[in-house]
Amino acid sequence: MVLRVFNTMSGKMEEFKPLQDKHVGLYVCGPTVYDWAHLGHARTYIAFDVIVRWLEFKGYSVFYVQNITDVGHLTTDTAEDKIVKRAIERKVEPMQLVEVYMREYFKDLDALDVKRPDISPRATGHLLEMIEAIQSLIQKGYAYEVNGNVFFDVSKLDDYGKLSKIKLDAMLEGSRFEVHQDKKNARDFALWKRAAPETVLKWWSPWGTGFPGWHIECAIMGLKYLGSQFDIHGGARDLIFPHHENEIAQSEAMTGKKPFVKYWLHTGFLKINGEKMAKSLGNYITVREALKKYSAEAIRLFVLSTHYRSEIDFTDERLKGAETSLKRLYNTLESLEDTKKVSAKREPNEVEQKFGENVEKLRGEFVKAMDEDFNTPQALAALFELSKEINRFLDEQKQVNAEILEKVYDSFSELGKALGLFQQEKTEKKVGGKIADDLVQLLFDLREELRKKGDYGLSDEIRARMKELGLVIEDTAEGPKWKLA
RNA sequence: GCUGGGGUGGCUGAAUGGUUCAGGCGGUGGGCUGCAGACUCACUCUAUAUGGGUUCAAUUCCCAUCCCCAGCUCCA
Structure with missing residues (x-):
């Protein structure tokens, strides 16, 4: 049977045909690791976990890449790096913060039975590739440097906006963000940002010390591990613009090959009790908290x-x-x-x-x-x-x-x-320890004797009290069964 | 303002130009059980936002209206 997927690029259902026979290259945007994983992450990564499982069910071998963002993701208000900002608040090394939340992220997703990607590449591990790519973009005329900042020149592309269907002129009207003074054009985006003298997280580059922009990392890591063109790129729908749009711009400008990605898949948002999940609303639920309450x-x-x-x-x-x-x-x-x-x-x-x-x-x-x-x-x-x-x-x-x-x-x-269900071990019909198991069996046998004699008062009490201990007895036509609650 | 997605029963959530609009949860009643549990059966009243139109036939297609949500700024 044929698999069909909804491609954000075309806005339509399309028959799924990978570039190479039975092999699927998949890239899903991973988290910026400056805080706990939350239910929004869970939604997206469970969804892609099932997509991977289904592709495998269909006989494809899937090569799954999911990045870890550990630099370059800026906050809006102050245009600081999120990780650096949090590290300063906590008085720790930025990379220490990254290490902690990255490990916790893996723990949480393991706990959700989400299969790990084949590779989890980190942005900071790909600085050289990013710098090279930026140089090549400048050389090809797609990017320009001003005062130690490098921007992508969107006007050089005639198909910019094809994924998000955004109209560039209209986009600026309702938008509130301040345009960086060094930009030629308001819609240009940063490939490299100059670091302030006090910034901890910075690297040498041909344009002075600085750090990479957010969108370049995913473009680079996608190209590096999956090639200049691959099958599926996924993420939550908020990433469509600007993140994925800019990834396309950079990759296609760099390689000259179109399309960068054959199928774009995007997940919907998660709300809490009908409201958008946000820290400001105080309804922010982490994966860890959710797992305390639900399986x-x-x-x-x-x-x-x-x-x-x-x-x-x-x-x-x-x-x-x-x-x-x-x-x-x-x-x-x-x-x-x-x-x-x-x-x-x-x-x-x-x-x-x-x-x-x-x-x-x-x-x-x-x-x-x-x-x-x-x-x-x-x-x-x-x-x-x-x-x-x-x-x-x-x-x-x-x-x-x-x-x-x-x-x-x-x-x-x-x-x-x-679907990733039925991962639980079959209910272990053991309490632990031979004597304990034998004692349970003894009570169990005695209860049966009582039932045969019609002494339901006492046998029901045994059942009730065993239940309090977490041992559920069910009497069936084939005889009684028990399991751990 | 611009772009896009929606409004289905008590809750949730699929599907479809046409015999009774799936499934889950919840509720009620019955069966099975000594009872309970599990399972099962039936019911849950006019369930497809509103008003038009196309059609032999629309919840499904078209138009209008109302409402909700998302993106355009960091977000999975």
């Missing part, structure tokens, strides 16, 4: 319940709902595992045949949804229907054909895993 997979399920390009609203109600629906999927998975133990090696009967066909049909619906620009809400609908179909079947059947059961189990878990 990683519930957060993932919540993210996937909305299409990646749409805005998504983070509320307690929805997260609790995600937690419940996740449990539903896990219950089905466990039922399948339990039934596997009593499956039979014999010819499948008519009911089983039909069941196998239904499962195949739903699997097809899931694949179709994902192939249509990674439509995870629709894919999830198919997964839940599959769950229901399986539950219904298992409720009726005592002993199931082993081959069919195996196939159904594989399908169900494979699809869940394609």
Whole structure:
């Protein structure tokens, strides 16, 4: 089946065809590491995690590059480097700050079961390449130097603005930012900035000491690791302008090859209780805080319940709902595992045949949804229907054909895993320590004796008190089962 | 001001020029259970912002109006 994606560049759905056969080059803009990762990061990187997983599901090998920005990202108000500013506030070395938040970023994303990129290149590790590139842009006439600052001359390109569809003249009217006095043209952007004497984070360059602009790093690292042209470039939608627009300008000016990127994918923003997430509103939630309250997979399920390009609203109600629906999927998975133990090696009967066909049909619906620009809400609908179909079947059947059961189990878990779900170890039916396990078993056996005698008062009390200890007992038709809550 | 995206049931969130608008969450009732849980079935009243138009037929296409959001300035 054909995969189609929505390309921001064309504004349309397009058939996905990588530049080289079954290989996909992917670049996603990473974080500026001066603070904790927040839920907005989680949304974007979970979305791209699922995109990577789906490409792999489709048989592509994906080479995934995601940068770490550790210099050059300026604040608006004072035009200071964000990292330098925070480092001064905290009285630490800028690179110390970077190191701390970079490590914490990886920890948080690991905790969310987001697979790491193949390479996480840092801006400061690519100064030489950036300086060379800037020199080449000056040489080719696309950039100019004034007072130790180097700017990209946007007027040299006739297709500037093609990604964001921005009209340059109109853009300046409502805009409030001050134009740097050395710029020839207000829309020009900095490639290299002169450092103030007291600036800590600076490097030598042909134009004096300074530091690189923000947009040049991604252009350089993309070119270096993925080549002058590659398949997918992603990020949140706020990066479309100016960041990605400027990346295109620089890269295409430098290499002379168009297009720099074949497919541009952008994720929608995350809101908190209907409001934009912002520090000024006091509704800023870090990944770490969220993980104290909700499981990683519930957060993932919540993210996937909305299409990646749409805005998504983070509320307690929805997260609790995600937690419940996740449990539903896990219950089905466990039922399948339990039934596997009593499956039979014999010819499948008519009911089983039909069941196998239904499962195949739903699997097809899931694949179709994902192939249509990674439509995870629709894919999830198919997964839940599959769950229901399986539950219904298992409720009726005592002993199931082993081959069919195996196939159904594989399908169900494979699809869940394609979304990054079902990462949890199967609930360990161990408390820890042989004596403790044996004691649980002893209580368990005694409770069964009581139930057989009809002493429900005491057996229910045992169940209630075991629950308080985190051991959930469920009495089923096949006998009692227990698991850790 | 300019550019773009939207308004679907109690909440959320897909889809579609045409038999009953998916799925999840929540609620109510039933089944199964000694009970509970899990699972399952049914229901959740006229659910597609409003007003026009095109059409045999529109929630879907077109126009207008109202409202919301985003980008244009740092942001994932």
